[in-house]
Amino acid sequence: MSRKQLTVSDLEARWAETPPARKWARVGLDTGGIAAGARQVHKALLEAREDAGLSVDIEKAGPLGLAYADPVVVVGDESGPAVVFGAMDPESARELVEGYFQDGRLLEDRVIATRERGRDLDGPPQVSILVKDTGDGKPEDRTAFFQDLFREELTVHGLDGVVGVYRALDMGLYGKGVCVQLLPSRVTYANVTGPDVRRIIEKSLGEGQVLEDLLETAVEPQERIVLRNCGHIDPDDLDAYLQAGGYRGLRRALLDLSPEDVIEEMKTSGLRGRGGAGFPVWMKWRNTRRPEADRKFVICNGDEGDPGAFMDRSILEGDPHAVLEGLLIAAYAIGADKGFFYIRAEYPLAVERIRRAIGQARDAGLLGRDILGSGFSFDADVRLGAGAFVCGEETALIASIEGRRGSPEPRPPYPSEKGLWGRPTAINNVETLAAVSAILDRGGAWYAGIGTEQSRGTKVFAVTGKVRNPQLVEVPMGIPIRTVIEDICGGAGRGARIKGVQTGGPSGGVIPLARLDTPVTYESLQELGSIMGSGGMLVMDETDSMVDVAKFYLGFCVEESCGKCAPCRVGGFQMLKLLEKIHAGKGRPEDLATIREICHCMRTASLCGLGQTAPNPVLSTLQYFEREYLDLVDARGPAAARQARRGRESQSNWERM
Amino acid sequence: MSMQTELGSLLGWVEGMRSRVRKLAREWEDQEGNLIMILHAIQNEFGYVPRGVANELAKEMKIPMARIYEVITFYHYFRLTPPGQHSIQVCMGTACYLKGASDLHDELARRLRLLEMGGGRGGEFQLETVRCIGCCGMAPAVVVDGETHGRLGLDDVEKILKPKRGTP
Ligand SMILES: Cc1cc2nc3c(=O)[nH]c(=O)nc-3n(C[C@H](O)[C@H](O)[C@H](O)COP(=O)(O)O)c2cc1C
Ligand code: SF4
Ligand code: FES
Numbered sequence: 052m053s054r055k056q057l058t059v060s061d062l063e064a065r066w067a068e069t070p071p072a073r074k075w076a077r078v079g080l081d082t083g084g085i086a087a088g089a090r091q092v093h094k095a096l097l098e099a100r101e102d103a104g105l106s107v108d109i110e111k112a113g114p115l116g117l118a119y120a121d122p123v124v125v126v127g128d129e130s131g132p133a134v135v136f137g138a139m140d141p142e143s144a145r146e147l148v149e150g151y152f153q154d155g156r157l158l159e160d161r162v163i164a165t166r167e168r169g170r171d172l173d174g175p176p177q178v179s180i181l182v183k184d185t186g187d188g189k190p191e192d193r194t195a196f197f198q199d200l201f202r203e204e205l206t207v208h209g210l211d212g213v214v215g216v217y218r219a220l221d222m223g224l225y226g227k228g229v230c231v232q233l234l235p236s237r238v239t240y241a242n243v244t245g246p247d248v249r250r251i252i253e254k255s256l257g258e259g260q261v262l263e264d265l266l267e268t269a270v271e272p273q274e275r276i277v278l279r280n281c282g283h284i285d286p287d288d289l290d291a292y293l294q295a296g297g298y299r300g301l302r303r304a305l306l307d308l309s310p311e312d313v314i315e316e317m318k319t320s321g322l323r324g325r326g327g328a329g330f331p332v333w334m335k336w337r338n339t340r341r342p343e344a345d346r347k348f349v350i351c352n353g354d355e356g357d358p359g360a361f362m363d364r365s366i367l368e369g370d371p372h373a374v375l376e377g378l379l380i381a382a383y384a385i386g387a388d389k390g391f392f393y394i395r396a397e398y399p400l401a402v403e404r405i406r407r408a409i410g411q412a413r414d415a416g417l418l419g420r421d422i423l424g425s426g427f428s429f430d431a432d433v434r435l436g437a438g439a440f441v442c443g444e445e446t447a448l449i450a451s452i453e454g455r456r457g458s459p460e461p462r463p464p465y466p467s468e469k470g471l472w473g474r475p476t477a478i479n480n481v482e483t484l485a486a487v488s489a490i491l492d493r494g495g496a497w498y499a500g501i502g503t504e505q506s507r508g509t510k511v512f513a514v515t516g517k518v519r520n521p522q523l524v525e526v527p528m529g530i531p532i533r534t535v536i537e538d539i540c541g542g543a544g545r546g547a548r549i550k551g552v553q554t555g556g557p558s559g560g561v562i563p564l565a566r567l568d569t570p571v572t573y574e575s576l577q578e579l580g581s582i583m584g585s586g587g588m589l590v591m592d593e594t595d596s597m598v599d600v601a602k603f604y605l606g607f608c609v610e611e612s613c614g615k616c617a618p619c620r621v622g623g624f625q626m627l628k629l630l631e632k633i634h635a636g637k638g639r640p641e642d643l644a645t646i647r648e649i650c651h652c653m654r655t656a657s658l659c660g661l662g663q664t665a666p667n668p669v670l671s672t673l674q675y676f677e678r679e680y681l682d683l684v685d686a687r688g689p690a691a692a693r694q695a696r697r698g699r700e701s702q703s704n705w706e707r708m
Numbered sequence: 709m710s711m712q713t714e715l716g717s718l719l720g721w722v723e724g725m726r727s728r729v730r731k732l733a734r735e736w737e738d739q740e741g742n743l744i745m746i747l748h749a750i751q752n753e754f755g756y757v758p759r760g761v762a763n764e765l766a767k768e769m770k771i772p773m774a775r776i777y778e779v780i781t782f783y784h785y786f787r788l789t790p791p792g793q794h795s796i797q798v799c800m801g802t803a804c805y806l807k808g809a810s811d812l813h814d815e816l817a818r819r820l821r822l823l824e825m826g827g828g829r830g831g832e833f834q835l836e837t838v839r840c841i842g843c844c845g846m847a848p849a850v851v852v853d854g855e856t857h858g859r860l861g862l863d864d865v866e867k868i869l870k871p872k873r874g875t876p
């Protein structure tokens with residue numbers, strides 16, 4: 052049964068709707084959440100609701116991005132702002148329903164304090180106190196001690212049983228001593244000492260007075276545009292997307308703007324491709340619009356090649372309609388009648404959700420003939436990748452959709468002239484397209500106001516490795532890498548020190564600790580010998596061997612080389628052999644010179660981006676951590692090599708300078 | 709089983725397989741860019757791409773068998789041999805690698821006494837490496853028959869394997 056086709060006035064009514072007041076709990080059912088047990092948590096919530104006979108909407112959503120805290124549940128009601136719970140299991144899910152929804156009780160060691168912190172206590176009275184020792188060099192954790200202090204003081208003031216005290220799972224603050232967040236006001240105090248406890252209870256809870264000397268005023272560095280709906284709406288529900296303002300950008304493009312206007316809007320926004328190369332979106336669309344052709348195509352690149360990254364998957368799993376809307380807008384701008392989502396077969400959930408979104412959009416008349424009465428017709432389909440990194444490269448991707456081996460072709464001709472089945476084709480990354488739909492809704496000028504002159508807007512990163520809280524973040528361009536790693540993700544964690552951060556995956560390079568204040572922009576990362584890439588950010592600490600990391604990435608590229616051209620096929624293989632030799636403690640000093648030579652040759656003579664960028668991890672570790680290579684070359688035999696690789700103090704060239 | 713019934717069931721299988729391939733090929737006939745999608749469907753159904761099925765597909769689509777093999781062998785995702793009864797996938801994404809995934813993999817391989825390639829042909833365990841499975845927060849992670857185990861050390865290997873031994 053197909054649903055009723057939506058008209059513009061149906062959409063407008065949906066956008067204007069205010070959702071009714073209600074209680075809800077939303078479970079992050081993305082791949083990561085599910086692996087950590089989110090399905091069981093979802094089930095337990097449903098059962099507990101039945102048992103308690105409560106009217107709470109138990110919903111599903113995509114990832115909020117807090118990978119370290121999976122499974123994540125967000126709860127809310129009309130009484131105040133939503134509360135995020137992490138590291139949930141079926142038992143705590145039950146407790147949540149029984150405690151939170153019946154009498155507002157939170158859970159011990161499960162709440163993730165928000166960074167949207169309050170500044171005043173003018174609202175309703177405070178009912179919960181979150182406490183966490185975020186460390187300040189002292190080895191012991193004083194959280195429990197402070198919880199006791201608070202409880203005693205509450206008893207003295209007759210507030211025990213009225214105000215709950217809980218250990219927070221995470222405070223969103225690090226190295227700021229004991230931190231406290233009052234709920235529902237979200238007023239947050241840092242570096243709280245013993246004597247402050249009484250003041251907090253008497254002044255803040257008793258008299259509604261904010262203690263300015265303790266108040267934490269640092270603002271959330273993140274800004275969510277691409278991830279605007281991720282974790283907040285049910286990705287399988289078109290209505291939920293519409294209620295969040297979805298397809299407003301499409302309406303504007305189709306009914307208020309000409310295709311040229313849309314391209315102009317992208318120019319104003321300054322949006323550059325998020326898949327790696329950073330090519331201006333408006334230019335790609337103009338180049339694809341220009342040639343005359345019987346047909347044109349748009350493709351969404353969802354191949355996500357970086358082996359440790361999950362930006363695109365998260366977006367597809369969390370907000371598929373936002374990407375589909377972006378693809379529709381791209382198609383209108385260039386004059387395409389058909390589009391494909393090229394998604395890795397290893398992402399079955401992303402595939403399922405995007406397929407469902409396409410089906411819903413077809414039923415609603417947002418895909419098909421004469422969309423919203425604009426005269427524009429377009430349809431989209433999914434094509435699966437089959438486990439080949441090189442198929443993320445545009446010409447290889449096209450070959451793959453056409454049903455051939457994914458071998459890159461020399462460019463020009465560019466896909467914008469001769470792409471899929473020889474027709475002009477625009478290929479854009481998932482994140483790019485999710486930004487497009489937001490830009491058309493809110494305007495290019497709005498978007499251009501975020502970020503830096505050359506790198507506008509926001510970028511999503513998947514921060515992993517030796518970092519306290521691995522997660523997905525979205526930050527305005529130009530923010531220092533240090534802010535992402537330390538302020539958002541909590542740094543290396545207690546007792547460890549960061550040595551460097553790899554950006555750009557197998558095509559990128561490493562940024563040493565001494566350069567962590569570099570702003571994230573296309574230019575500044577390139578200057579350091581790395582790249583922005585698609586958004587993988589791998590944090591390494593002092594126990595990690597840089598030679599090992601370089602070997603890992605190169606090994607990946609060698610395995611994934613399509614073998615079409617010799618510099619990449621032969622050069623990569625030879626270099627990997629040399630790296631393995633060095634890694635095993637059997638290298639010689641002249642091997643490093645040979646490696647550099649091969650790098651140069653691969654960079655300049657390889658046919659496609661894979662071979663051209665494969666040397667980057669090797670070159671950049673050689674640049675900043677040559678000492679580690681030399682130590683291994685000096686080491687005699689495997690045992691000495693192991694010694695040289697493991698447990699070493701940081702020996703980055705930078706730090707010794 | 710007598711020769712005849714065995715032969716009969718084999719022929720039945722072949723007939724069934726043929727009609728399924730025909731159906732798939734027809735389903736995708738007028739869709740653009742279908743070969744890889746059909747191969748995915750075949751692998752979903754059979755667990756791998758059997759030679760006989762590829763042969764049937766070549767006939768149905770009227771393309772040379774070599775074209776199909778060229779494609780199958782290029783993409784890592786397609787298998788030419790049947791998978792094992794139990795699948796063990798070690799995440800070798802960057803986060804898991806940094807946290808010791810390759811030692812974990814070697815230990816699993818040692819225990820299973822089979823190498824990743826070649827081994828596991830229809831055997832009990834199929835050991836593979838995969839890329840980031842989305843729970844870097846739980847690195848290093850291993851997926852056993854669809855169930856994810858995180859934060860694993862070498863001592864946990866036996867614990868993962870034990871419940872699976874000798875069970876289909
Ligand atoms: C070897 C190689 C792998 C790539 N992998 C991806 C990928 O997984 N996802 C992606 O969006 N772009 C990838 N790219 C970049 C694409 O070729 C292309 O530039 C991009 O999809 C264009 O979209 P954008 O302009 O929106 O960034 C890869 C490039 C190369 C050379
Ligand atoms: S550079 Fe490598 S991947 Fe690219 S075409 Fe040459 S061999 Fe293939
Ligand atoms: S790298 Fe293993 S789960 Fe992400």
